[in-house]
Amino acid sequence: MSGGAKDRAGGSVLARVPKSTFRAHIADGLRAAILNGDIEPGAQVVETTLADQFGVSRGPLREAMRQLIDEGLLVAVPYTGTHVVGLSVDDVREIYSMRVTLEIFAFEQIWARRDQAFRQGLVARHDALTACIDAQDDAASIVAELQLHGFVYEATGHKLLIRTWDSIRGRLQLYWAAHHRAHGIRGPRRDGHDRYVEMALSDDLAALKVEITDHMARGGRQTEEFLRGRPVGAVAD
Amino acid sequence: MSGGAKDRAGGSVLARVPKSTFRAHIADGLRAAILNGDIEPGAQVVETTLADQFGVSRGPLREAMRQLIDEGLLVAVPYTGTHVVGLSVDDVREIYSMRVTLEIFAFEQIWARRDQAFRQGLVARHDALTACIDAQDDAASIVAELQLHGFVYEATGHKLLIRTWDSIRGRLQLYWAAHHRAHGIRGPRRDGHDRYVEMALSDDLAALKVEITDHMARGGRQTEEFLRGRPVGAVAD
DNA sequence: CAATGATCGATTGTTGACAATCTGCGCGCA
DNA sequence: TGCGCGCAGATTGTCAACAATCGATCATTG
Numbered sequence: 125m126s127g128g129a130k131d132r133a134g135g136s137v138l139a140r141v142p143k144s145t146f147r148a149h150i151a152d153g154l155r156a157a158i159l160n161g162d163i164e165p166g167a168q169v170v171e172t173t174l175a176d177q178f179g180v181s182r183g184p185l186r187e188a189m190r191q192l193i194d195e196g197l198l199v200a201v202p203y204t205g206t207h208v209v210g211l212s213v214d215d216v217r218e219i220y221s222m223r224v225t226l227e228i229f230a231f232e233q234i235w236a237r238r239d240q241a242f243r244q245g246l247v248a249r250h251d252a253l254t255a256c257i258d259a260q261d262d263a264a265s266i267v268a269e270l271q272l273h274g275f276v277y278e279a280t281g282h283k284l285l286i287r288t289w290d291s292i293r294g295r296l297q298l299y300w301a302a303h304h305r306a307h308g309i310r311g312p313r314r315d316g317h318d319r320y321v322e323m324a325l326s327d328d329l330a331a332l333k334v335e336i337t338d339h340m341a342r343g344g345r346q347t348e349e350f351l352r353g354r355p356v357g358a359v360a361d
Numbered sequence: 362m363s364g365g366a367k368d369r370a371g372g373s374v375l376a377r378v379p380k381s382t383f384r385a386h387i388a389d390g391l392r393a394a395i396l397n398g399d400i401e402p403g404a405q406v407v408e409t410t411l412a413d414q415f416g417v418s419r420g421p422l423r424e425a426m427r428q429l430i431d432e433g434l435l436v437a438v439p440y441t442g443t444h445v446v447g448l449s450v451d452d453v454r455e456i457y458s459m460r461v462t463l464e465i466f467a468f469e470q471i472w473a474r475r476d477q478a479f480r481q482g483l484v485a486r487h488d489a490l491t492a493c494i495d496a497q498d499d500a501a502s503i504v505a506e507l508q509l510h511g512f513v514y515e516a517t518g519h520k521l522l523i524r525t526w527d528s529i530r531g532r533l534q535l536y537w538a539a540h541h542r543a544h545g546i547r548g549p550r551r552d553g554h555d556r557y558v559e560m561a562l563s564d565d566l567a568a569l570k571v572e573i574t575d576h577m578a579r580g581g582r583q584t585e586e587f588l589r590g591r592p593v594g595a596v597a598d
Numbered sequence: 599c600a601a602t603g604a605t606c607g608a609t610t611g612t613t614g615a616c617a618a619t620c621t622g623c624g625c626g627c628a
Numbered sequence: 629t630g631c632g633c634g635c636a637g638a639t640t641g642t643c644a645a646c647a648a649t650c651g652a653t654c655a656t657t658g
Binding site: 144145183186187190191194196202215218219221222225226229233282283284285287288291292 | 381382420423424427428431433439452455456458459462463466470519520521522524525528529
Binding site: 405407408409419423437438439440441442443 | 638
């Protein structure tokens with residue numbers, strides 16, 4: 125489409141060129157590769173190598189990497205190298221504590237405006253998650269759970285909140301994916317989300333806040349057991 | 362130092378070359394120029410122009426701009442142009458509502474660990490802010506107020522929270538600066554911060570939460586009056 | 599044998615030139 | 629007069645080559 129990159133059939137991830145720029149698609153592809161575990165936490169990512177794999181030059185690729193650095197998925201040392209981030213126990217703890225705060229805030233924002241569309245959307249995503257869990261498809265359940273929670277954030281219409289959720293989601297998914305690869309079966313159990321959705325549609329905001337706090341605490345606890353003492357990767361930020 | 366940018370005495374902002382990369386310093390300089398009002402909200406920023414002003418090529422400059430876009434200070438349209446963001450009433454509302462949530466969370470995190478160092482640091486920054494207000498130095502008071510609140514976030518040691526505050530601070534400062542330039546005298550009154558600090562050092566967390574909520578509500582209200590109907594800039598995100 | 603300094607490979611940082619895209623404007627035409 | 633069309637200017641997107649820095653290796657020296 126541009127610059128001089130003629131066809132790039134060899135690119136590992138991108139299939140079509142969307143009419144716009146490369147950067148976003150490289151970022152998406154690289155993010156997917158990291159979250160998918162194709163590149164392990166702690167592993168080094170080299171600009172030239174990736175540029176070849178994606179079939180682009182280092183310019184756009186650098187910008188994509190910079191974006192992932194902002195998302196907390198990569199860590200760069202000037203003139204030396206860039207690595208996939210390794211999450212420590214404290215990092216995961218921070219993610220979960222932040223989620224409690226943000227998600228309660230999200231429900232406070234939307235509480236009075238939970239119309240039919242919201243209720244249906246929430247139930248639909250809960251059903252999708254339930255189906256993934258019943259099918260024991262862990263990879264899909266991770267995505268489904270992220271979409272369930274993401275739907276709540278989106279529903280608030282609070283752009284800053286959504287942006288903040290976006291900035292956390294990557295690290296959360298990185299942890300979930302690593303946990304899943306290491307432990308096989310992952311966390312989300314049916315009953316927990318059943319209660320969560322039930323209360324989200326109830327009239328008792330206080331009870332929902334407690335449920336969210338407990339929900340996250342459960343996830344966090346099971347989390348720490350897995351991580352204790354050994355960060356997922358080598359490099360911390 | 363590198364590449365081929367020999368001396369750059371003509372650069373508008375950077376004075377010394379710090380031994381590391383350009384990007385961070387360009388970002389700092391450009392951010393300062395925006396927050397300082399040298400580039401007005403809504404105004405277009407052209408890569409080639411800025412590159413000349415900073416004495417670097419477009420590569421590093423693009424990365425710096427990309428960072429400011431992530432911070433919500435710039436808005437880019439592919440192949441068309443990049444503008445300083447204009448904040449709407451809703452945007453400012455979002456910033457303030459987010460601050461309430463984040464700051465209450467910050468105090469929850471640190472509440473049990475408010476040692477002598479924290480108390481002294483908080484008082485010191487409050488004194489500095491008070492001095493700026495008494496001297497009617499609005500520009501300095503903006504910085505002082507940001508440092509007061511920033512100190513609280515830093516004190517939590519919660520990296521994710523600090524990062525989130527960082528991602529909001531720029532937009533808040535952009536609004537405060539624009540408000541100040543348009544209205545002359547800005548918001549922060551002594552009594553409000555006196556109460557804030559007093560309660561932050563008290564034993565009544567619930568009361569502090571109320572104070573924070575009110576504090577922000579006051580700032581937000583005065584804010585909306587100024588902004589009603591006319592965003593600070595031309596382009597929204 | 600330990601400490602020190604030079605060298606080399608690997609990787610990122612920077613640059614200048616070229617290509618693609620968008621926007622506005624003038625022109626022909628019904 | 630109103631409207632589509634194409635052209636030119638401006639701006640961003642991309643590329644390939646070059647420079648700077650870092651880390652490890654290895655020879656040198658006391």
